[in-house]
Amino acid sequence: MLDLAIRNARIVTAADRFDAQIGVKDGRITSLAEDVGPAAEEIDAAGLWVLPGGIDAHVHLDQPQGGGAVLADGFESGTRSAAAGGNTTILPFALQEKGQSLRAAVEAYHAKADGRCHTDVSFHLIITDPTPQVLGQELPALIRDGYTSFKVFMTYDDLVLNDAELIEVFDTARREKALVMVHAEGHDAIKYMTRKLEEAGRTAPYYHAESHAVVAEREATHRAISHAELTDVPIVIVHVSGREPMEQIQWARRRGRPVFAETCPQYIALTRDDLKGLNMDFEGAKYVCSPPPRDTDSQAAIWKGLRDGTFDIFSSDHCPFRFEDKAGKDVPGARTSFRWVPNGIPGVAARMPILFSEGVSKGRITPERFVQLTAANPAKLYGLYPKKGTIAVGADADLTFWDPGREVTMTHALLQDGCDYTPYEGMQIKGWPVRTLLRGRTIMAEGEVTGGPEAGQYLARGISAAAFPG
Ligand code: URP
Ligand code: ZN
Ligand code: ZN
Numbered sequence: 453m454l455d456l457a458i459r460n461a462r463i464v465t466a467a468d469r470f471d472a473q474i475g476v477k478d479g480r481i482t483s484l485a486e487d488v489g490p491a492a493e494e495i496d497a498a499g500l501w502v503l504p505g506g507i508d509a510h511v512h513l514d515q516p517q518g519g520g521a522v523l524a525d526g527f528e529s530g531t532r533s534a535a536a537g538g539n540t541t542i543l544p545f546a547l548q549e550k551g552q553s554l555r556a557a558v559e560a561y562h563a564k565a566d567g568r569c570h571t572d573v574s575f576h577l578i579i580t581d582p583t584p585q586v587l588g589q590e591l592p593a594l595i596r597d598g599y600t601s602f603k604v605f606m607t608y609d610d611l612v613l614n615d616a617e618l619i620e621v622f623d624t625a626r627r628e629k630a631l632v633m634v635h636a637e638g639h640d641a642i643k644y645m646t647r648k649l650e651e652a653g654r655t656a657p658y659y660h661a662e663s664h665a666v667v668a669e670r671e672a673t674h675r676a677i678s679h680a681e682l683t684d685v686p687i688v689i690v691h692v693s694g695r696e697p698m699e700q701i702q703w704a705r706r707r708g709r710p711v712f713a714e715t716c717p718q719y720i721a722l723t724r725d726d727l728k729g730l731n732m733d734f735e736g737a738k739y740v741c742s743p744p745p746r747d748t749d750s751q752a753a754i755w756k757g758l759r760d761g762t763f764d765i766f767s768s769d770h771c772p773f774r775f776e777d778k779a780g781k782d783v784p785g786a787r788t789s790f791r792w793v794p795n796g797i798p799g800v801a802a803r804m805p806i807l808f809s810e811g812v813s814k815g816r817i818t819p820e821r822f823v824q825l826t827a828a829n830p831a832k833l834y835g836l837y838p839k840k841g842t843i844a845v846g847a848d849a850d851l852t853f854w855d856p857g858r859e860v861t862m863t864h865a866l867l868q869d870g871c872d873y874t875p876y877e878g879m880q881i882k883g884w885p886v887r888t889l890l891r892g893r894t895i896m897a898e899g900e901v902t903g904g905p906e907a908g909q910y911l912a913r914g915i916s917a918a919a920f921p922g
Pocket of ligand 1: 512635691740742743771796
C-alpha cells in the first residue's frame, strides 16, 4: 500500500498542467494516475495547485563576513524560512577563506549544517584563493565528491579574483565539468566611484547604488563572457540586475556560447529609489545589495527576460543582515559611508510568493514558466534533476501546495528568518504556498514549519545536465 495519496491535485510541472492523483511510497513518487488506490495517509488538494518544491540555488547562510558583520541566518533559521516560503531544497555557499584549503572549508560548513536543516541542502563552493594546489588537486577531488559548482567574484576586497586567476579557474572548470557562477561587477570601477562619491560628501546608503554603477556590471559581464569563450567553458552570470548585462548575455548566446543567467526578486520588486530610505537616511541600508536594484526600465527588461528565456533561474540571493544590529547593517562606520554597509538582503521565503504574485497572478508568466524558473531549471543546472525539480514517477516527493487565490500582505513575521525586517514589508501578494512536503513528509503547513531540523538531508550533486549535456 502507498504511504500517501494526494487526491484532487491540479499538478503543474515545467511542461504541463493536469489533474491527477499522486502516489508516494518511501519518499518518492511512485504513481500519477486518475486513482492511485489506497494509502496510509491522504491529502485532499482540492482548490490547490501542486508544484515541485522550490529550489533556491543562491542562498548565503552562516557565511563568514568582513567588517564585524554576522549573517542573520544559520542553517536552522535559514532552512526554516526556506520551508515557510515553499522551498524543499536550497544551495548555500561554502566559502574558502584566503589561505584555507577547500576541503577544510567544506568540512567546516558541513559541521554548521549537520542536524540543522528543515529542507534539503547542497553546497556551492566559493573560491577566493585559486592556488595551483587548489585548482590542481582539491577542486577536482571535491567536484568528484558532488560539489559540482562554485562561485567566483570580480569584486569585493577579500573575494575578488584578477583576470589571470579567473582564466585559470575557468580552465579547471572546463576540464572537470564544473559549473562556474560569476559575480560580475568590476572592482576597480566600483572603487573609483566610491572614492569620487565620498570626496563629494555623498555617503548615504543611497550612493551604494551609484557606486555599483550599471557600467561596472555590464563591463564585468562582458569580461567574464570573454574569458569563458577563451577557455571554452559554460558559466552562470548570477544576480543579473537589468537591461545592460542582459544584453551582454544575449550577445554571447547569439555567438553560441553557453551562458546561463539568474535574476532575483530585488530586481523586479525594488528600485534604486528604495535605497533613499525615508529622506536619504539610514533606512536605505535595508536595501543595500550588490548589484543594487536599478530603475523601472530595468525591471521591465527583467520581466521580458523572465518570459523570453534570457533567464534560466530565479533565486533569492538571500544574504540577511539585521537592521538594528551593530553586527548587521549598523556595523561600525556604516553611518559614515555606504562603503561600510554590509551588502545583502533577505529573500529566501519571499522569492516564490513575489514571482508567483507579480508573475503568474498578474499574467506576466505562465505557471509552467514559474516552475521552470524556481524548481526545474535550478535542478537541471546544478545536477539535481530528475530527483528534484519535477513531479514524475521516481522523483522525490518534494511538493509545494499553492493556493493561487490567497491574498496576503507580506510581513516580516510570515517569513520566519533571523533578520529583523523584510525589504518587501506591506507588499500585496496573490498566491501563497500553504503546504510543503519533503520526500512525502509535511515540513510546512499554513506557515507552521513542522518537519524539524533533521528533516533535511545533504545532497551530493551530479554534473550539470544543462551545461554539460551528454
Ligand atoms: O549583496 C549581495 N548580493 N550580497 C551577497 C553576496 C553576493 O554577492 O551574492
Ligand atoms: Zn554575488
Ligand atoms: Zn549572493
